Amino acid sequence: MNSEENRREEIKKEDSKNLAAFIIVLIIAGIAGGLIGAMMMIGKDRVRIWLDTVANDTLMFCTVSGGLFIVASVVLSIIIASNYVAAKKLWEDKEHLDDNWDKIEKKISRVLVVSAATYVILYALYGCTAYNLAGNINESFQTASGMPGIYAYVLAAVTVQMFVCIFFNLSFQKKAVNLEKLLNPEKKGSVYDFRFAKKWYESLDEAERLKVGIASYRAYSIVNRTCLVMMIVTILLGMIVKITVLPVFIIATLWLIQILSFGLESLKNSTPTAAK
Amino acid sequence: MALNNRLKEYRARIGVNQQELGSMVHVSRQTISLIERGDYSPSVTLALKLAKVFDAKVEDLFTYVDDGKGESENE
Incomplete structure (x- = not known):
């Protein structure tokens, strides 16, 4: 043989x-x-009742979403600020800097991860609050007293809070990145620069790029599994209640973009320059 | 661990900390820390740069021991 x-x-x-x-x-x-x-x-009747409530009583659903938005934004902002303040304190303690270095890095990473997740959570909750906006505002103003209903106040508060959170998040992202740059003088890039991610990646050394590669591959695998589960749930749900085909298309689009972008980037990076 | 190193010992000899050594070879403090702990095997280029800083041979700094585990130690 x-x-x-x-x-x-x-x-x-x-x-x-x-x-x-x-x-x-x-x-x-x-x-x-x-x-x-x-x-x-x-349980299809229960699912139908729940979905009908969301579809028909949007005023209540959107008001509750607005309340959740305010609670989530406050909690997430506290997590971001407390981690940054703790990192800054450790950085100022120059005597024990060598011992504290890894702790500072961990806290800065937490600030960056939580603030990135905050954008997604708050956009989603804002989307729920502003769902059927025209219809809800119309209904909200049709009160016996002539005064606007609670939804109008929640929407106004959430809209203001959204802008406050964007600036708060951006400000703490900038502070965290600048502290990271103090820790690692070789790092390049400003959060106000639209090419920040590219410049930051270019300033990473070989070990850091390897870690980014490993993390990216693990994230790719997790998102693949999540898309599969969500696709199955959406298909099953669509068999018993009218959720339209939009969720299936949205999940398929995101899944396809992830698979194709990963596949094409891998191909691009593994092909010798002459063979491209 | 397949790659043993004496980086910490050589660094102590010239009296520099991880941050300073990192600057000398254009990598971060964490990378020096990872190499010293044996959690990362440097590229040939970085190993040569480190050897140059210490005026030593790469083989003085790094020794390879075949433990039959392959090349997954960087993970």
Whole structure:
């Protein structure tokens, strides 16, 4: 047997070893899907009532979303500010700087991760609050006293809070990045620069780029799995209640963009320059 | 761990901290820390730069021990 035949045999063995586990997982997933589907059929009336409430009583849904927005924005802002203040304090303690270095880096990372997540959470909650805006405002002003209903005040507060949060977040992102630049003088880029991400990446050294690569691949795998689960849930939900096909298209678009961008970037980076 | 190193010892000899050594070879303090802890195997270029700073050979700084685990130590 030559070396290629040996290799083929090894590949075959590896495939058959994993095939059994793959089939078991498929069967379990099928059973789980069937059970979820059956449970959804049993609970379809409840799901319908809930979705009908969201669709018809938008005033209540949007007012509650506005309340959640205000609570979330305050909580997230406290997390961001407290981590930054703690990092700054550790940085000012020059005597123990060597011991505190990793703690400072961790706190700065927390500020940056939480502030990035804050944008997504607040945009989503603002989107829920402003859903059916014209209809809700119209309904909100149709009160017996002639005074606007609570929704109008919540919407005004949320809109002001949205701008405050954007500036607050941006300001703490800038402070955190500048502190990181004090810690690591080789880092380049300003948060006010539209090419910040590119400049920051270019100033990373080989070990940092490797860590970014590992983190990116893990994030890619997590998003792939999340898209698969969300697609299955949306398809099952669409079988029993009218949620339109929009959610399926949105998930498919995001999933496709992620797979194609990752695949094309990998191809671009693995192809020798002459072969491109 | 496949790659052992004596970076900390050599750094102490010339009396520089991780931040200063990082600046000398154009990498961050964390990268020097990762290499010293054995959590990152530097590229050939970086290993040569480090050897030059200490006026030593790469083999004096780094020794490879085949532990049969392959090349996944950077993760």
